[in-house]
Amino acid sequence: MASTGEAAFCQISIENDVRLDGRSCHDMRPVELELGVIAQAAGSARLRMGATDVIVGVKVEVGSPSSSAPNQGRLQVTVEFSPCASPIYKGRFGETYGEQIAAVIESSLAPSGRAGGGGGGGVAYDGTLPTAASPHLRGAPPSSSSGTPGPGLDLSKLCILPGKTAWVLFVDALVLNDDGNVLGAVSAATLAALQHTRIPKVEAVRDAAGEEEIELDDSPGAAWRLDVSALPLVVTTSRVGSQCVMDLTAQEERCSTSALHVAVNRKGQLCGTTLSGRTGVETSMLLMMMETAQKLGPILWDQLMGFLQTR
């Protein structure tokens, strides 16, 4: 909770490009990453952005592909808010917000993977963010067209036996502390966890009865890693007064009127957008927000990959 006086001071600070902790409007907080925090998961990462703390774990299981895409594996993202993340998340209050974040991340990682979405399916949902004014999230369909391989993971690499078995990736995120920019933190941690994921090699063999069976090679040396080079990152640009600000803390988020969450890949191309907030945004402002996100996205991507490849 903050008083109106503090919120006004926060807003004046942002408008003068001297935020409460000294950053400029386009600076992000230093990101601290730890890989392999969950021993039982195929890949995991813990990411801290200031006081925001998230853990992402990836588990791979052998399952059946969906009937609409028999030659592809599946991806499922869930985001959970621990009650210790913030007093507002006690009980089941964080469930809706978690589902919305999971939907944004899932559509950025595997846009054609959503059931009934078609190629490059749009994300349209309405929900409420846990703020006093109950805003609604509005979705915009991503700019990629159907038919061509979309951005994100190449799910066809997860296929084992077409139509019968495929790898299913379960990406689970847990938000331990919410100090703003949770979506950005979860997106970056997901990228790190997926890059860290090791999937065992499988071979399809014919057994005595002539049935196709799969043999799993569990040895660590035989595991392969996903190609994450086409994965986009979700970058949030928020509007405070007349300024575009990146990576808001929880206190600054209370001063912002609307936020644009943009999925940007390493080339700076737009892979999906979502708008959230209490008020609408003018077109000129929207373009400026998108351009800011498209400039910062590749920088963050390069820094993250540069770090991950040295581990």
Place this chain on the structure above:
Amino acid sequence: MSAAGAVRVRQHQPGADIALIERGLGVHDAPISTTFVCIGDEISTEGQEGFLRGHGTQVVDEKLVATVCGVVERVNKLIYVRTLNSRYNAEQGDVVVGRVADIAGKAWRVDLKSRQESKLLLSAVHLPGGIQRRRNAEDELNMRSFFREGELISAEVQSVHADGSVALHTRSAKYGKLTHGQLVEVPPNLIKRQKQHFHTLEALGVELIIGCNGLVWVAPLRPDRAAAAAAADIGADAADAAAEAPVAPPPSKGQLEVVCRMANAIRVLTRLYMPVYPASIMAVYEAAMDKNVELRDMLEPDFLEAVVKQEAQRRNSAMQE
């Protein structure tokens, strides 16, 4: 506006801060000390025929054992363990900064980040008009016009009752609502009780309120607040001072930068677990200005190391005197 900002990604190193402090102070392994105990450590009671067992201790198998981590204190026959990180314990006369949590009955409940919320009674604030009169039902209904839920106030601890409940008062012009500034949270153990908790640094144009409960308020100095503080020293009433004050202009970018640097200096002291008082804050502030450290780089390991070295030098020179 169109330039992309800084992005840094690095490995998380647990215990990096402690390693930094140890390197700076030249202490590589904490010496085994009988004064610092951990949970389960035995406290020696040699040479004491009878002793009183205080907080943080327990008798296990006829030995006195610590139940918390901290420093062993002995006062006459009382042996107790004082923890290094604990909630704020109010004492009469403390200046505190708190947030109004609730309005109930004839009192505001103020959150001091202590074990309990404290109470600010309606009879303990100055009414507008300055006349001392009996509070009636209308005053009670207009309580929200004074302090709303969520507002920050500075107050003084009037009394601490036997059950631990705390009563506050704002019966002076210098206490009251805090607007247009930044709040920094600091462990209360780092704040020493001093003569003055309100500091107006006119040269820098900053107002600093160091609450004993660990909440520190940093704000740009506004002419009406300066006048109110001056008037309070003379003993005038809050209402008179407010009536004369002009509307303050919004702070300039330079003022905001100074406020931000002060707040970051306090954050640096918190990271390094150093006591927070005006001299130490100014030392860190001036070190940052001398080295031309950017505002956002003040919490980076480079500057933290420089501050630790400065503190080590200060301790060495103090010991040599």
